[in-house]
Amino acid sequence: MVHYFSSNFKLGILGGGQLGKMLLYETRKFDISTVVLDPSPQAPAKLAANTFREGDLMDYNTVLALGREVDLLTFEIEAVNVEALKQLEKEGKKVYPSYQTLEKIQDKAVQKQFFEDHGIPTSPFKIFSTKKEFEAAVEKGDISLPIVWKSATGGYDGRGVSILKSQDQLKELPEGKCIAENLVPFKNELAVIVARSPKGEVKSYPVVEMEFHPTANQVEYVLCPARIDDEVAAKARKLAEKVSQAFEHVGLLAVEMFQTKDDEILINEVAPRPHNSGHYSIEASYTNQFEQHLRAILDLPLGETKSKTGAIMVNLAGEEGHTGPVTYKNIEEIMKLPGVTPHVYGKKETRPFRKMGHVTIIHEDLAKAREIAGRVKESIKVISE
């Protein structure tokens, strides 16, 4: 029998950002002692950690030392020193998710290849070791435009991705290993969060749908459940579970995917942690994604993943033209609407497009939630006055 609860067990968390902060709420609920490592002394998760250490997540010795101090190590961000995780696992330390997943995910070319090798449908692609090779392929016509160019490493939140429509754009691309992916015409961008525990229990959440702005190419709403056929939803969940199994992943895996015009599901990419597309679960799910991640890495029984209500999540990003001390304009207006909960991340300064929080809208009727979400989106502005 495991004695996590109110015992001397210590959980280490690499990264003290917003995801770490929300994960820490759940450690409080279970009274699990934590040590958090983050480079910033203003890390949002600093407050609810039993112990907070300032340090570089990419530094081998810093990560190694933290890992040796705890009973179990996890992370809330992929940009951590994988070699240190590898060494810790070698020393018999539990590290969930494993460095092996991280290794396959940090390099998007390796990730794409992994999907192909495991019979996981993904859009057709070619890998290039250098920018030069990629340019040559375009110039020779081996690759026909338009094409999706992706940097193999370092991409995050849409950075490191371009849709290349003409050869003129080539000069704007950075150096380095990259992938060329066929442009897939898709109906929907979907995501499924899968939890898997060391003993191999697997549970997936309902499919969520990203709704884009009608003209700007930007996700505006994350809706749960996705407004798609039950058959397509079942296929998407099954496939996401297959991906989790293929990685022999432990913890949460957020699986982003495309629904093509002819209802094929293609895996886009994965994130081995709680994910923006699962924030709705705090209000709407029987078990929220953060509690589920804890249950998974602690090898506790996984919780029920179904929803209590329909839910929509709206990200709160800094408005363009505003840099400085943050104000959440009209936050009181949106709090008047039924089922609306703002989550303020506690960053003191706003910058254009900086993720400053999110708002969840719940309603038993998803269409009604969508209507309220529209009003939320129109009202609240993250600005600096």
Place this chain on the structure above:
Amino acid sequence: MVHYFSSNFKLGILGGGQLGKMLLYETRKFDISTVVLDPSPQAPAKLAANTFREGDLMDYNTVLALGREVDLLTFEIEAVNVEALKQLEKEGKKVYPSYQTLEKIQDKAVQKQFFEDHGIPTSPFKIFSTKKEFEAAVEKGDISLPIVWKSATGGYDGRGVSILKSQDQLKELPEGKCIAENLVPFKNELAVIVARSPKGEVKSYPVVEMEFHPTANQVEYVLCPARIDDEVAAKARKLAEKVSQAFEHVGLLAVEMFQTKDDEILINEVAPRPHNSGHYSIEASYTNQFEQHLRAILDLPLGETKSKTGAIMVNLAGEEGHTGPVTYKNIEEIMKLPGVTPHVYGKKETRPFRKMGHVTIIHEDLAKAREIAGRVKESIKVISE
């Protein structure tokens, strides 16, 4: 416009117990800065507070100093120095709930008289300034047994209450001011939580029902919604709102009541804070009671109070015969059941009947939730090994 969010606003909280801890989760969600005062250096709420101060909640100067340091003061326990709150209000400080509610509640005789003066139905009662007066009334036959004896002050969690069946029991009663209350034969013990903001907005939660052990006189389950007629429920909520208005209360007020054999509602007593009977709201309500308390005292719009699912709460109390380092026996067994969330309070030592946590069981079908709750109750034991 108010700028609580991510600003320099400081909320003071008297008491850092389990209620304070759950309240602090919500301050994190809104990024509200907190200063918590508690006599214990092991206070459960210590971790999530921005600043923690060790100190006596009954000491005038300690409470005064804390109040002067913050912008708004609230409490999670009634046993605080009321004179200090009074002085702070005089100095123009916002103190919610007001000392005026606390003054009327701390003395149960004053509380009963308040109900009577405001036309709030409550069981018939008589007040006695001393034990001697009470004894004389019993001996003279002015009071006929059986009768409920209540200490006017200091009672908590059933302490300070006795059902007096014979004169022999008189000698066991402590000295001091007391109340004799008629024994009301009731069908159900109910509770309603009401939120009220400074601007006078009022919202009540659905009626909850306490289900007692069939033989032992002990609450085993708190069920929401109560299994009562809609009409009775509407009457109970209306009455609870009237009580909140009568106190001109700001913040949460938990109103405990009896449903008599002929469906009358009698107010038993009130608590001016988040309450055990509202713990179910964390999982089941559109707005949980802790977020609602914050919304109320900050004069923000109150949140929707309806439930997303049926819910049952089971308290985790220390087993008899067990004192020492705590173990939650079979906690993993109950976590296998759908919709079951344990809340471990983080007290390191268990004692017989000590409140060590609670478990929430949610299900869209309350009868099904009740069935699962029965299995939870049978399995989990708070012991020391």
